Every structure is written in C-alpha cells, then in structure tokens.
Amino acid sequence: MSGEEMVNDVGNNPKLTVLPLIALIFYEVSGGPFGVEDSVRAGGGPLLSLLGFLVFPLIWSIPEALVTAELATSFPENGGYVIWISSAFGPFWGFQEGFWKWFSGVMDNALYPVLFLDYLKHSFPLFNRLIARIPALLGITVSLTYLNYRGLHIVGLSAVSLAVFSLFPFLVMAILSVPHIRPKQWLVVDFKKVHWRGYFNSMFWNLNYWDKASTLTGEVKNPSKTFPKALLGAVILVVSSYLIPLLAGTGALHTSSSEWIDGYFAEVGMLIGGFWLKWWIQAAAAMSNMGLFEAEMSSDAFQLLGMSEMGMLPAIFASRSKYGTPTVSILCSATGVIFLSWMSFQEILEFLNFLYAIGMLLEFAAFIKLRLKKPDLHRPYRVPLQTFGATMLCLPPAMLLILVMCLASLKTFLVSGAVILLGVFLYPTLVHAKNRKWTRFETEQPAAPLSTSLGGHLDVPESRQEVTDEVSVSLLPALSPSNIEKDCTEVLLEEDLKLEQGSQ
Numbered sequence: 001m002s003g004e005e006m007v008n009d010v011g012n013n014p015k016l017t018v019l020p021l022i023a024l025i026f027y028e029v030s031g032g033p034f035g036v037e038d039s040v041r042a043g044g045g046p047l048l049s050l051l052g053f054l055v056f057p058l059i060w061s062i063p064e065a066l067v068t069a070e071l072a073t074s075f076p077e078n079g080g081y082v083i084w085i086s087s088a089f090g091p092f093w094g095f096q097e098g099f100w101k102w103f104s105g106v107m108d109n110a111l112y113p114v115l116f117l118d119y120l121k122h123s124f125p126l127f128n129r130l131i132a133r134i135p136a137l138l139g140i141t142v143s144l145t146y147l148n149y150r151g152l153h154i155v156g157l158s159a160v161s162l163a164v165f166s167l168f169p170f171l172v173m174a175i176l177s178v179p180h181i182r183p184k185q186w187l188v189v190d191f192k193k194v195h196w197r198g199y200f201n202s203m204f205w206n207l208n209y210w211d212k213a214s215t216l217t218g219e220v221k222n223p224s225k226t227f228p229k230a231l232l233g234a235v236i237l238v239v240s241s242y243l244i245p246l247l248a249g250t251g252a253l254h255t256s257s258s259e260w261i262d263g264y265f266a267e268v269g270m271l272i273g274g275f276w277l278k279w280w281i282q283a284a285a286a287m288s289n290m291g292l293f294e295a296e297m298s299s300d301a302f303q304l305l306g307m308s309e310m311g312m313l314p315a316i317f318a319s320r321s322k323y324g325t326p327t328v329s330i331l332c333s334a335t336g337v338i339f340l341s342w343m344s345f346q347e348i349l350e351f352l353n354f355l356y357a358i359g360m361l362l363e364f365a366a367f368i369k370l371r372l373k374k375p376d377l378h379r380p381y382r383v384p385l386q387t388f389g390a391t392m393l394c395l396p397p398a399m400l401l402i403l404v405m406c407l408a409s410l411k412t413f414l415v416s417g418a419v420i421l422l423g424v425f426l427y428p429t430l431v432h433a434k435n436r437k438w439t440r441f442e443t444e445q446p447a448a449p450l451s452t453s454l455g456g457h458l459d460v461p462e463s464r465q466e467v468t469d470e471v472s473v474s475l476l477p478a479l480s481p482s483n484i485e486k487d488c489t490e491v492l493l494e495e496d497l498k499l500e501q502g503s504q
Contacts, residue, residue, distance in 0.1 A: 020156025079306030
C-alpha cells in the first residue's frame with residue numbers, strides 16, 4: 001500500500017465526537033467510584049473524603065482541564081503534551097515529558113486487569129489461584145489490546161456503553177438510600193485515624209489524567225469546539241460519579257471508616273439493596289476496569305505515534321493498521337502492561353503519581369511560557385484570564401503536585417529517579433541512532449498544525465487556518481542531522497521576523 005493510500009485510509013476512519021470523547025476522558029480520569037472507598041478510610045471518616053471531592057476539583061481538576069483545553073486546541077495533534085513542552089522548552093524536555101507520561105500511563109494500565117480479577121474473585125474464588133489468575137490476566141490484556149487495534153471509534157463507543165452500565169447501579173443505590181440518609185453522619189471525622197499520604201494519593205489519583213486525552217486530539221472531529229465541551233462534560237460526570245455514591249453510602253450506613261477499603265461499595269450495595277445490587281456493582285466494577293484499560297491504552301499508543309511523527313521515535317511507531325490504529329505502539333504499551341502487572345496496587349499508585357506530578361509541573365510551566373513567548377498564538381479556545389491570572393490559576397495545583405511528591409516514600413524517589421535517568425540517557429541514544437541511520441525516523445513534521453518550511457512564507461489553506469501555529473514549525477530541530485546544533489528558540493525568532501517582514 002502506498003503512503004498516499006495509507007493517509008486516505010486513516011482519513012476515512014471515523015473521528016471522535018463529543019459523547020465518545022466525554023466517555024474516554026471519563027475513563028482516563030475516573031471510570032466511576034471504584035477505588036474511592038479508601039479515601040474514607042484514609043480520611044478517618046466521611047467528612048474529609050466528601051470535602052476532598054468538593055474542593056480538589058476546584059483547585060486541581062478544573063485548572064488542569066482548562067489548561068488542557070487551551071493547549072490541546074492550539075496544537076491539535078496526537079503528540080498532545082509532548083508538542084506543548086517541545087514548543088515551550090525544546091525537544092529534549094518534550095521527549096522527557098513523553099517518556100515520563102508514557103511510563104506512568106503503562107504503570108496505571110497495569111492495575112486494571114488485576115483489579116478486574118480482584119472484583120471477580122469475591123464471587124469466583126478460582127481466580128485467587130495463580131494457575132487460573134495468570135492465564136486470565138494474559139487473556140484479558142490480549143483481548144482488550146485487540147479491541148484497541150480494531151479502531152479508536154470502536155473504543156469510544158464501547159466506553160459510552162461501559163460508562164452507562166458502570167454508573168447506573170450507583171444511581172439505583174442512591175435512590176434506594178434516600179429514606180435511610182442521616183446527614184450528621186457525613187460530618188464524622190477522627191483525625192487520629194487520618195493517614196495523610198494515603199488520603200492525598202487517593203484524591204490525586206482519582207482526579208488526575210485530564211491531559212491524557214490530548215494525545216488523541218488528532219483523532220477528534222473539529223477539536224477546537226469538541227474538546228472544551230467534552231472536558232466540561234467529563235468534569236461534571238466525574239465529580240458526580242464520586243459524590244453521589246459516597247453521600248449515599250456514608251449517609252445511609254453507620255459503619256466504621258476502617259471498613260471502607262477497595263471494593264467496599266459492593267458491600268454497601270448489598271446492605272442498601274440486597275444481593276442483586278451487590279452482584280450488579282461487582283459486574284459494573286469489572287466492566288469499568290475494562291473501560292479504564294481501553295482509554296489508557298489508546299492514549300498511550302497514540303502518544304507514541306505522535307512522538308514518532310515528530311521524529312522523536314523510530315518511524316515504525318507511526319505505522320498504522322488498516323483500522324487507523326498504531327499497531328506497534330499498541331503492542332509496545334501492552335508489553336509494558338504485562339511486565340508491570342506483578343507490582344502491588346499501592347506501589348503502582350505512588351510511583352505513577354510521582355512521575356505524573358513531575359510531568360504536570362512541566363505542563364503548567366509550558367502553559368505560562370507560551371502565554372509569554374507567543375501571546376499571538378492562535379488559540380481556538382483560550383482560558384479567559386490574562387497571563388497573571390493564568391499564572392495564579394496554575395499555582396494551587398502546582399502546590400498540590402509538590403505536596404504529593406514530598407509525601408512519597410524513599411522507594412518511590414529511587415524508582416522514579418531511575419526512570420528519569422533512563423529518559424535522560426535514552427534521548428541522546430535516539431539522536432545518535434538517527435544520525436547514524438541505524439533505523440528510519442520520520443523527517444517531516446506533523447501536517448495538521450501547518451504546512452511550511454523553515455525558509456519563510458507560510459502556505460496554509462484557508463480552511464486549516466484555525467489550527468495554524470507557527471510555534472510548531474521547529475519542534476525537533478535537534479533530532480535532524482542537518483540542524484543538530486541549531487537552537488530551537490533562534491529558529492522560531494528568525495521565522496517570526498520573516499513573517500513580520502512578509503506582512504509589511
């Protein structure tokens with residue numbers, strides 16, 4: 001198949017619309033209230049948990065979603081945050097961001113096949129035995145990976161169906177709990193039982209990853225309008241999916257906070273509605289983990305595809321199947337999931353939170369840097385704040401990120417440090433491989449932002465004007481053999497001068 005035919009095949013694949021994108025973002029961030037039970041135990045009672053899911057979205061989720069909406073619509077390509085960081089700080093830091101986020105995403109995805117079986121083993125004890133558990137883990141991973149291979153639109157539609165099935169039993173539980181609600185039980189807190197590290201990690205993990213869907217922006221129909229709408233809908237859906245079940249369970253039942261551990265909502269359902277509701281919640285939890293896996297796998301794979309299209313990774317990572325999906329990138333992410341699935345839940349949670357926090361600090365810095373460096377950058381959606389206000393918007397979530405990192409264990413610091421060092425050494429290794437032509441790299445920049453050369457005049461069709469961005473002209477000069485010693489900032493400044501002269 002020729003390159004032109006492949007481009008046409010990819011272009012003919014259905015694009016994501018608002019509803020499937022909301023479902024994918026929902027599963028990137030949440031997937032439902034499964035896993036929030038531990039916030040009640042770590043918070044010493046319902047009060048801190050409920051306050052957390054009211055306050056944290058204001059100081060963390062909404063700022064992150066706003067920053068994502070502005071940057072994702074300004075750079076509507078599959079590289080997502082890798083492109084943002086490269087544009088603000090150069091390709092070295094863009095690669096580091098991509099490596100940290102991909103590694104933390106694969107670690108996160110390794111949780112879901114395990115959690116899938118953890119919910120099932122309460123009804124099917126067979127999955128407690130390794131002889132059944134290991135084949136089941138491999139079977140789940142392979143089958144869900146194949147679903148990703150078949151096409152992103154299929155994943156999006158599947159996510160919509162899974163979200164409805166996963167959330168409906170909690171709506172039923174909330175309705176059944178109304179006659180038994182005692183509001184004073186929401187105010188219970190025992191500060192002697194509060195475990196602050198577990199509490200903040202639980203809150204952070206259940207409310208992060210709003211930026212992950214940016215790696216799918218190139219697969220979204222009319223991203224400048226679709227993406228902000230989808231992010232707004234997802235914020236409302238995520239916060240509601242946490243607060244409604246927690247208000248119902250903690251308000252209707254008088255139970256000790258120590259009983260609120262992962263999977264406890266199934267017991268809450270039984271106490272409120274009976275065994276039928278317990279089984280329904282268990283089935284919903286299992287299906288939700290499938291949705292979480294699918295959404296994370298899609299973002300991780302398309303991130304690698306975007307990095308390959310920018311020349312950061314070998315061209316093989318950009319190869320697409322007949323369904324428009326990045327085959328090698330999907331296989332690479334699936335392999336990482338299989339090798340990391342042996343780790344415990346808490347270990348994975350703390351490791352991925354630490355790496356994710358570092359990446360988010362860099363994203364907030366890039367958001368502010370691009371506001372200062374490129375005030376006239378075309379932003380189809382712009383956070384309605386001036387640069388000072390935008391900086392203040394990023395300050396509370398940045399402080400939260402630093403707090404989460406400071407609360408990490410020594411083991412987390414060591415493991416995360418090793419991953420960071422690996423990324424630092426991997427970048428020059430890939431540059432050397434490209435210069436030596438050990439493998440083929442893409443030589444052209446992503447087509448969507450613009451069509452131009454470093455020589456001067458921009459040649460952008462009028463219909464593509466809304467996605468034009470001169471910042472992305474030189475995302476990866478350092479990876480090009482002919483420009484290996486050029487500074488990215490100098491190239492951008494030179495082009496700006498030429499643009500100004502051409503307009504005079």
